[in-house]
Amino acid sequence: MKVIVIGAGVGGLVAAELFGKAGNEVIVFEKGGKDGWTYDWHDDVSRDIFAELGITIPKSEYFIKESWTFVTPDEKTELYVETPEETRDYSIERRGLAHILAERAQKVADIRFGTGAEALIIENDKVKGVIAGGEKHYADLVIDNSGVHSPFRASLPASYGVEREPDRNEVFYAYRGFHKRAEGSPDPRYTNKVYLKHLGEEGISWCILDPSGLVNILVGRIGSLPEATFRNAYQKLKESNPIIGDEVVRGGGVYAIPVRHPAMRFGGDGYALIGDSAFMTIPMMGSGIANSMLAASLLAEAVAKSGKADAETIWNYQVAYYKRVGAKHTGGDVMKRWMLTAKPEELDFLIGKGVINKNDMQSGSTGNDIALSFSAIMDKVKRAFPRIPLLLTLKGAVDNSKKAKKVASQIPENYDSDAIKAWENKVLAFFKK
Numbered sequence: 001m002k003v004i005v006i007g008a009g010v011g012g013l014v015a016a017e018l019f020g021k022a023g024n025e026v027i028v029f030e031k032g033g034k035d036g037w038t039y040d041w042h043d044d045v046s047r048d049i050f051a052e053l054g055i056t057i058p059k060s061e062y063f064i065k066e067s068w069t070f071v072t073p074d075e076k077t078e079l080y081v082e083t084p085e086e087t088r089d090y091s092i093e094r095r096g097l098a099h100i101l102a103e104r105a106q107k108v109a110d111i112r113f114g115t116g117a118e119a120l121i122i123e124n125d126k127v128k129g130v131i132a133g134g135e136k137h138y139a140d141l142v143i144d145n146s147g148v149h150s151p152f153r154a155s156l157p158a159s160y161g162v163e164r165e166p167d168r169n170e171v172f173y174a175y176r177g178f179h180k181r182a183e184g185s186p187d188p189r190y191t192n193k194v195y196l197k198h199l200g201e202e203g204i205s206w207c208i209l210d211p212s213g214l215v216n217i218l219v220g221r222i223g224s225l226p227e228a229t230f231r232n233a234y235q236k237l238k239e240s241n242p243i244i245g246d247e248v249v250r251g252g253g254v255y256a257i258p259v260r261h262p263a264m265r266f267g268g269d270g271y272a273l274i275g276d277s278a279f280m281t282i283p284m285m286g287s288g289i290a291n292s293m294l295a296a297s298l299l300a301e302a303v304a305k306s307g308k309a310d311a312e313t314i315w316n317y318q319v320a321y322y323k324r325v326g327a328k329h330t331g332g333d334v335m336k337r338w339m340l341t342a343k344p345e346e347l348d349f350l351i352g353k354g355v356i357n358k359n360d361m362q363s364g365s366t367g368n369d370i371a372l373s374f375s376a377i378m379d380k381v382k383r384a385f386p387r388i389p390l391l392l393t394l395k396g397a398v399d400n401s402k403k404a405k406k407v408a409s410q411i412p413e414n415y416d417s418d419a420i421k422a423w424e425n426k427v428l429a430f431f432k433k
């Protein structure tokens with residue numbers, strides 16, 4: 001089989017290796033150059049994915065991430081969520097990871113750096129390949145790993161049923177930079193601070209004292225990050241964190257991240273989405289590296305099993321992804337939307353009084369369910385008194401999130417277009433505007 005991968009992101013590279021190893025002819029088109037096609041910073045990734053895919057990361061490329069401290073919008077509560085070291089994510093150098101994955105893929109695939117895919121070749125309403133470097137390249141399967149704003153989705157025939165663009169409130173725009181530490185600044189009490197609804201705005205900011213001695217800053221907002229919003233948030237973040245200096249050493253741009261449930265359709269005949277192009281992040285935090293790598297392996301498995309790259313096989317891949325993590329993140333998206341609509345003072349109250357506690361924050365940020373057992377509810381009722389209506393809205397959101405997860409996990413296992421449409425409508429009902 002001939003396979004084309006658009007984009008040498010983490011998922012694209014894992015897919016290239018797995019499809020190449022399975023005996024397919026694989027070409028990867030990556031628009032960026034070989035020396036700097038990926039971000040210059042490190043990211044937190046669940047370590048399980050490396051064990052699962054048999055990828056060894058040398059010690060020089062990662063360290064074990066510190067636990068988060070969540071800060072309420074009024075900055076009066078700092079909730080340190082201590083996580084045992086053995087379950088904490090790896091903080092991995094993105095360039096190191098990309099080079100490791102590219103080296104592995106290059107043994108079995110042809111990676112063409114500096115060559116962007118320009119368009120899909122569509123004939124008789126089916127994807128047949130891509131145009132790249134001004135030439136037509138035909139393939140049995142095109143894997144789209146080109147990111148959240150993939151331009152290729154919009155050119156698909158309507159029969160594929162793939163969404164063109166995410167909604168405005170489903171994309172997070174974040175400034176990320178590693179700054180020099182301000183000279184003579186005192187050590188902070190907590191090294192990894194995330195500001196929830198920072199300044200009451202829709203999004204988060206963080207300030208992390210990196211083991212390298214640099215200060216890792218993020219200011220992210222839903223829908224857009226206007227310059228004035230960034231400047232104001234940056235200034236306020238500096239006032240609360242005197243360690244932040246102005247000299248940028250790594251990163252320093254604004255980048256887009258999908259923060260929503262996975263796509264409702266992962267593709268069709270001869271075409272599959274993986275990673276950010278299929279919105280595969282943990283909605284609450286925007287972490288997508290592990291999911292993208294997992295998706296690549298599930299896609300390779302589905303195609304190896306059927307020996308085809310038809311719509312039914314791509315559906316089987318989607319079913320496998322939803323069963324593993326997609327349904328969970330659909331539930332997580334419900335909670336994320338609740339957090340966004342909650343008033344800042346409601347979060348101040350709920351977190352300040354311990355109604356939302358360390359376990360809840362740990363679960364939400366890693367994409368897991370918030371558990372509300374009877375005893376947990378009784379404890380929350382005590383803490384939330386006299387604001388029981390607010391507790392009820394939180395409970396309503398948690399219940400709704402569980403329902404969304406359940407409905408999403410009931411994805412039809414057979415490729416039946418009526419059943420698929422019905423499932424899609426049921427899931428989307430949770431996200432009606």
Ligand SMILES: Cc1cc2nc3c(=O)[nH]c(=O)nc-3n(C[C@H](O)[C@H](O)[C@H](O)COP(=O)(O)OP(=O)(O)OC[C@H]3O[C@@H](n4cnc5c(N)ncnc54)[C@H](O)[C@@H]3O)c2cc1C
Binds near residue numbers: 038
């Ligand atoms: C500021 C920030 C912080 C983040 N922190 C974390 C974190 O801590 N942990 C985590 O798990 N995730 C994090 N993420 C999210 C993570 O970066 C993404 O989820 C992940 O990179 C998605 O990988 P992917 O496989 O979809 O490919 P991507 O990494 O999105 O790569 C897509 C590739 O496609 C290429 N491309 C695009 N268009 C074309 C084209 N037309 N032709 C050829 N090539 C093309 C691009 O150059 C790029 O190399 C963060 C993202 C940002 C922006």
